[in-house]
Amino acid sequence: MAAFSLAASGGHWFSALALGVTLLKCLLIPTYHSTDFEVHRNWLAITHSLPVSQWYYEATSEWTLDYPPFFAWFEYVLSHIAQYFDQEMLNIHNLNYCSSRTLLFQRFSVILTDVLFIYAVHECCKCIDGKKTSKELTEKPKFILSVLLLWNFGLLIVDHIHFQYNGFLSGLMLLSIARLFQKRHMEGAFLFAVLLHFKHIYLYVAPAYGIYLLRSYCFTASKPDGTVRWDSFSFVRVISLGLIVFLVSALSLGPFIALNQLPQVFSRLFPFKRGLCHAYWAPNFWALYNALDKALSVIGLELKLLDPNQIPRASMTSGLVQQFQHTVLPSVSPLATLICTLIAILPSVFCLWFKPQGPRGFLRCLVLCALSSFMFGWHVHEKAILLAILPMSLLSVEKAGDATIFLILSTTGHYSLFPLLFTAPELPIKILLMLLFTVYSVSSLKKLFRKENPLFNWMETVYLLGLGPLGVFCEFIFPLTSWKLKYPFIPLLLTSVYCAVGITYAWTRLYVSVLTGCLVSKTKKQ
Amino acid sequence: MENWYWMTLVVLIGLTVRWTVSLNPYSGAGKPPMFGDYEAQRHWQEITFNLPVKEWYFNSSDNNLQYWGLDYPPLTAYHSLLCAYVAEFINPDWVALHTSRGYESHAHKLFMRTTVLVADLFIYIPAVLLYCYSLKEISPKRKIAVALCILLYPGLILIDYGHFQYNSVSLGFALWGVVGVSYDWDLLGSLAFCLALNYKQMELYHSLPFFCFLLGKCFKKGLKGKGFVLLIKIACTVMASFLLCWLPFFMEREQALQVLRRLFPVDRGLFEDKVANIWCSVNVFLKIKEILPRHIQLAISFCLTFLSLLPACIKLTLQPSSKGFRFTMVSCALSFFLFSFQVHEKSILLVSLPVCLVLNEIPFMSTWFLLVSTFSMLPLLLKDELLLPSVVTVVAFLVACVTFFPLCESTSEAQLQLTSFAVSVRRRLPGFTFLPRIIQCLGISCDTDLHILIRRKHRWKVCHADNCAHEENGFQMVIFFPHSDDASISQRTALGQEGTALHFKLDYSSTKIPV
Known part of the structure; x- marks a missing residue:
């Protein structure tokens, strides 16, 4: 009956949407889960049973801790709840352990932390222009947006079937975006700094945040033609922003600096030893590049332009090997991908700097940063x-x-x-x-x-x-x-x-x- | 239709929920030697595939009727045969005679679950959609809402996709029948209903309303003219469809009789396990099973069933209307469930289907009944380890109903369509003004089941069934009246009194009502 009063009073459609998708997530509990499930179980075990100094050195399982410290602390907190479910999952040597209680605990931890995502969606809906208010509820932009976000297919299958914690991390990102829309810049910056120390993949979009905050928050005014007014620079704002970022980073990395483990942490976070592409090529520029290479090599072999003995075997047999060697086109180094990424990001960032168009311009730049990194990034x-x-x-x-x-x-x-x-x-x-x-x-x-x-x-x-x-x-x-x-x-x-x-x-x-x-x-x- | 995409989404949601529930364990998973309904269905595939038609219903060295012998009508057997052909194509081990007994594997589970989904997709879901489109005088939005709620009804999903049965086939055919007769496609409707009846004999619960409605239609057209022609046509359709289904068994008299004996096992007793009906409830105070001999039990249950469904059927015959038909279906199915002989807890699904059909007319009562009906199957679902999907689907259904129908506000007498009932009671009991409040509180009394569950763990099953029965009983009393006028009201009140008494007792004991 609790749902009765909850849904009957006020918030109705949003809570119904959120509740509906939460229930769907619960139904997905018995589905298949990938090795990421074991990865996170292992991290629970590591953070629970080892001192902080060992977290980034522990290597019993092949799934070593390779997320920034905040995520490790998050697992640490979770592990304290987990011990009431099943003590055995917190044992480092219990590799591939998966009791039904472990499954329930891990699945529910994802579902419950998604509450943050739901809240963030709620906040985002407030930032949307209600200009085109139609009488029909289902044709309102707010309604459509909340369905698009809450019922997002990708999040559902990656988090609740494949198993990861993208829900609450995306929630943090959306919340920080919403805060920037609401002109609460400091909060937005704080949330993003925290997010970066949860999962460093969000570095992809950091340029958009940096430039936007610098341009539209630290410079308080623009000239009539939109160019920057250098004299409107506010030192107080820059310093307070810097302080926030510094404090968050200090909280996250401080202990490891004190332990003199920073290089070890970074080597875990940025493993450049992996190949250009994942086992399954992410659909980006390099996938096209690889495919072109493969096509060229096949054509070359047909036309007898290439010597079959010089072609590495692996590249011809499958795309499943980690190290993909190019045969015709030049091989790509991590540095090359980094340069490509930077070049791809630059125009959007320039646009954000020279032609600030408020939070919407920022959002466009953010999407472009994310997409460009996706297109040209390494692994x-x-x-x-x-x-x-x-x-x-x-x-x-x-x-x-x-x-x-x-x-x-x-x-x-x-x-x-x-x-x-x-x-x-x-x-x-x-x-x-x-x-x-x-x-x-x-x-x-x-x-x-x-x-x-x-x-x-x-x-x-x-x-x-x-x-x-x-x-x-x-x-x-x-x-x-x-x-x-x-x-x-x-x-x-x-x-x-x-x-x-x-x-x-x-x-x-x-x-x-x-x-x-x-x-x-x-x-x-x- | 402008809103086609909403209907698509509704169907997709329904299918998703169905498939996710089907990932859970089925009845009797890994429990030799008897396993459960899943094994029964697989066994029927094995029997029908390997044995000639003549031996399907007979005990033999190849067909041990003690081990999940075929006890459903021929259409089920044909369906099993069809599935068996597909199974044999994929993996012959699944239907090998004798050696496949108790066969379990992930691939096989996947196959069995898929057969349910396919049957559902082709029979039940189109019927639901067509029914919702056929609803008159409501907005397209509301139609979609009704479709979603019907497709999310947890009882059917849990039994078909969790426990494992093919109820959606028989219920789907029955629903096609309802759609047919409501559209005045009487022949199609009767054909569909005959198919339902030949798929599962339990569909007899729905047979009287169909009979009365069609008969009433014929009367209305005049028995000497068009009505007579229609009657003959319908009779021919019914005969033909039965003949077709039973063709292989009509060759010999013994065959047909044996099938009938298998379909109606009178010697099984008044009730089994914990069914939320009258007999099981009375059993708490009075051990009828032990006091009375079997044939008297049979007679009593027959009389009570007959009496309780008579008023509604007479009314429907005299005043046939599509709405009255649906309400009579609820009332008749519920009479059968509450009073008849040898009822299974799963039979509540036969009541739930017509209740789903009146969801739009009386949303509060229907939602409440549908929740209770699902809850009444909880012991079964717990045995199959389906607690989590049960809770989730029940909450999802509740959320859907609460979102689309303003349940809490629509509990006044008029909105519950109880005005005429209340007026007639007030003639005798002037102080009878608190009905709406009671009904509101009844919703809360669903919760009392949970308390009973916690407090008295050792006896909770009985109490559970008992409580559900009270609620269903009360529901039947209420359901009698929506389309009533004064014609037979005194008769009905007399019938309803037992229910009322139980009802009130329950309310005053379980909740504090400010009077």
Whole structure:
């Protein structure tokens, strides 16, 4: 009856949406979980049974602690609750331990920490313009946004099936974005600093935060044409911002500096020994690059331009090996990817600096940073696409052009997560959830922007519809063919290349729209 | 339809919930030698696939009827045969005679669960959607809400996808029947209902309303003209569909009789386990099973069932209407459930289906009943280790209903469609003005079950069944009246009194009502 009074009074639709998705998460408890489940169990064990000085040295399990200190402390706190569920999961030597109580505890820890995400979504909804208020509740941007975020397909399968804690981390990011929208800059900066020390992958979007805060918060005024007024620089603000970031970092890294372990911590956090691409190529620029290389080498062999003896074996047999060696195109070093990433990020950051357009401009820059890093980063995981999809949802409900980009990005990005779940019982779940999210996002955004031009041109429609046959081929037809044993990597290759095209397209379109927006407003002012 | 995409989403949500529940254990998982309903269904596939039709229902060295012998009508057997062909194509071990007994594997579970989903997807879900589209005088939004609530009804999901059965097939056919007769496609409706009846004999619970409704329609058209033609047509349809289903068994008289004996096992006793019906409740005070001989039990239960469903059926025959039909279905199914012989706790699903259909008319009562009905199956679900999905789906259903129907506000007499009932009671009892409040509190009394569960662990099953029975009983009393006028009201009141008495006792003992 508690739900009775809760839902009947006031907040109704939002709480119903949140409660509904929480219940769905509970239903996903018995599904398959990946090795990440063991990773987090191992971290619980490490933080619970070892002193802080040992955390980043412990290597009994191959899944060593490779998240920043705050996450380790988070696991430490969780482990104190975990001991009431099952003491055995906190034993470091209990590798691959998974009792039903352990499962329940770990799953519920994800579901409960998602409360922060729900709160963040609630805050984000307040930042959305209510200009287009339609009478229908389901056509309000707020409603659509909260469904897009709360019921996000990627978060559901990555967190609640595959097993990770992206929910509350994304919640922190969204909350800090919401705070910046609400002009509570200090809070936003604090939240982001904390977030960085939870998971360092958010460094991808740090440039956007840095530039935005510096430009729009530390400089209190702009000239009429939008350029910076150097005399409006506020030292108090810079110092207070710096202090916040410094204090948070000190709290996080301080103990390890005191123990003289900083190099060890960093070596764990940034393992450059891994390959350019993950086992399954994330659908980014390098996937296209690898595919091109492979195609060229095949063509070269056919035309007898290449000597078969000089071609490394591994690259020809599968895409599943960690170290991918290029045959025709030059091999890529970590430094090269770093430079590419920086070059890709720079224009958006420049745009943010020279043409600040308030928090919305910042959000665009943030999405571009996330996407550019995803496109060119070293050893990118396919899951990192969520970093761009979630903030992009905020933009999608405000402008038709952004809605198109969002739909292409989210549909292809989510589809590229399919290989994460490869077990048969989860096949219907991923298809159903994907359909649920895609059908909803496409039709609700179409309805929201029905007065403007159609969201997709024919090319985009064909591309998106092409995901259907691709899915059918990879999931149903291919396993029945005789190629399954000979070329097991083909579905992965097809998926990542096909999705890479879509994501590259979405990235380009977003970049074009940001840069033209930047230039147009400049010429207008002149 | 402008809102097609909402319907798509509703179906997708329904399917997702169904499939996630199906990841949980099934009945009798890893419990030799008898296993559970899952093994029963697999065994039927084995029997129907390997034995000739003539031997399906007979005890033989290849077909031990003591071990999950086939005791459903022919259509179930045909369905099993169909599934068996697919199973044999995938892995012959699954349906090998004798050696496959108690076969369990992840792949097989996946296969069995898929068969349920496919049957559901092709029979039950389209019927629900069509039914919701056919609802008149409500907004498209509301139709979608009703569809979602019906598809999220936890009882059916948990029994079909958790415990493992194919109720969605028989209920789906029955629903096709309802849709058919409501659209005035009488022949299609009767055909669908005959299929339901031939899939599961329990569908007899719904047979009287169908019969009365169709008969009433014929009367209305005039028995000498069009009505007679319609009657003949319907009769032919029914005969033909039965004949078709039973064709292999009509070759020999003994065959047909044996099937009937398998379908109606009278010697099993008044009730089994803990069923939330009258007999089980009375059993707490009075051990009927031991006091009375078997044939008297049978006679009493028959008389009571007949009496309790008579008024509603007569009314429906005289004044056939689509709405009245649905309410009569609830009332009849509930009469069967409460009073008839050899009722299973799962039979409550047969009552729940028509209750789902009146969700739009009386949201509060229906929601409440549907929750109680799911709760009444809790002992079964606990045995199958389905506690977590049960709790989650029940809460999800409650959230859906509360979101879409303003439950708490709509408990006045008029909104519960109880005005005529209240007026007639007030003629005798002038102080009878507190009905709405009682009904509100009844919702709370669902909770008392939980308290009983905590306080008296050793006896909770009995109490549980008992309490559920009271609530269902009260529900039946209430359900009698929504479409009533004064024609047979005194008769009904007399019938309802037992329920009322129980009802009030329960309320005053379990909750404090400010009078």
